[in-house]
Amino acid sequence: MRHVFGLLVGLVMTAVLLLGAGWAVQEAEAGLAPEFAQGGPKVWIALGAMAAAGLLVGLVVAGRVSPIATFVPSMVLLAWTVVYALDARRAVTLVPADPAFPELLLQAGQGMGRLLTTGVYALLGVVLFLPVMMPSRWSPRAGDDEEEYEESDDQGYY
Numbered sequence: 001m002r003h004v005f006g007l008l009v010g011l012v013m014t015a016v017l018l019l020g021a022g023w024a025v026q027e028a029e030a031g032l033a034p035e036f037a038q039g040g041p042k043v044w045i046a047l048g049a050m051a052a053a054g055l056l057v058g059l060v061v062a063g064r065v066s067p068i069a070t071f072v073p074s075m076v077l078l079a080w081t082v083v084y085a086l087d088a089r090r091a092v093t094l095v096p097a098d099p100a101f102p103e104l105l106l107q108a109g110q111g112m113g114r115l116l117t118t119g120v121y122a123l124l125g126v127v128l129f130l131p132v133m134m135p136s137r138w139s140p141r142a143g144d145d146e147e148e149y150e151e152s153d154d155q156g157y158y
Contacts, residue, residue, distance in 0.1 A: 006066025014073040016053050022111030024049035067137040070128040077125035
């Protein structure tokens with residue numbers, strides 16, 4: 001059951017890293033650009049979203065959640081990075097850029113492109129893959145799945 005929960009956490013974490021961090025990077029960059037150096041509440045919200053994404057990564061990497069929770073986003077990020085390394089034009093076309101999409105998704109797409117081209121997604125993918133290689137993460141915690149065996153008075157077969 002913990003692996004099913006880990007899969008759900010991994011899907012949420014993938015969305016947070018792609019959409020949330022992408023939007024936050026784009027919003028912070030726009031608010032801190034020299035020509036618009038206003039700062040303001042939007043920049044603080046964007047920095048808070050980045051901090052929340054970093055906190056989620058730290059909790060999932062260091063916590064006793066199923067390793068599937070880190071495997072799903074790591075494979076997405078590393079696969080997209082490999083596509084970028086092999087064919088940058090194709091990888092950039094995976095970024096949402098259709099004008100029919102909502103404005104927030106377009107902003108997140110621009111930030112995703114920035115994080116992909118600067119190698120941040122490659123770094124996060126490797127960090128998220130490390131817990132998958134630890135055998136202790138795959139085994140259940142002591143007391144989770146242990147069944148109580150009833151001791152019998154029988155001494156076995158005679």
